[in-house]
Amino acid sequence: MNIKPVALLFTVTLSACGQPSGDAQNENPRHYDPLRLAQGERTFHTHCSTCHGWNGEGQAGWQKPGPNGALLPPPLDNNGRTARLNSKQIMAFIRQGSPDGRGAMPAWENKLSMREIDDLTLWITSLWSDRIYLEWQTKIEQDAR
Numbered sequence: 001m002n003i004k005p006v007a008l009l010f011t012v013t014l015s016a017c018g019q020p021s022g023d024a025q026n027e028n029p030r031h032y033d034p035l036r037l038a039q040g041e042r043t044f045h046t047h048c049s050t051c052h053g054w055n056g057e058g059q060a061g062w063q064k065p066g067p068n069g070a071l072l073p074p075p076l077d078n079n080g081r082t083a084r085l086n087s088k089q090i091m092a093f094i095r096q097g098s099p100d101g102r103g104a105m106p107a108w109e110n111k112l113s114m115r116e117i118d119d120l121t122l123w124i125t126s127l128w129s130d131r132i133y134l135e136w137q138t139k140i141e142q143d144a145r
């Protein structure tokens with residue numbers, strides 16, 4: 001199970017919050033429900049990691065279309081660009097898959113429940129560093145609400 005580093009990250013972030021820095025910005029915004037996170041990870045390993053890699057690292061050469069002109073599975077972690085999408089857009093992408101002919105991302109709306117897609121999205125955001133997550137939370141996610 002891949003939850004340990006995440007749990008460790010929380011411990012570190014939480015203890016950092018305990019410091020008397022007097023800086024409200026330091027408040028930890030990452031309150032994940034461990035059960036939902038574990039479910040998201042399990043669904044990812046069942047349906048998604050064959051393409052996107054076990055830890056969401058994607059496939060080499062994803063920046064450009066492959067020989068057949070289709071896009072390769074991109075990383076969903078810090079090395080990718082997924083944090084440009086708000087959570088509604090990420091969920092819509094998972095539900096609908098690639099726009100016609102662009103890539104090989106299958107549509108999942110008839111195979112996974114909304115709850116499963118929600119948990120998957122939560123797990124994807126948990127892959128990001130605090131810096132990327134905070135930027136996403138303040139610039140992308142908040143604006144979309």
Ligand code: HEC
Binds near residue numbers: 044048050074082108
């Ligand atoms: C058959 C291979 C394949 C499988 C299985 C697959 N994907 Fe993808 N995925 C892709 C490809 C290829 C793209 C890029 C397609 C595009 O941009 O049109 C992509 C793109 C994405 C994106 C957009 C990322 C970004 O930064 O633009 C997300 C989110 C995503 N996939 C999540 C998932 C999830 C969650 C699952 C499992 C439910 C999954 N994928 C299963 C191939 C796959």
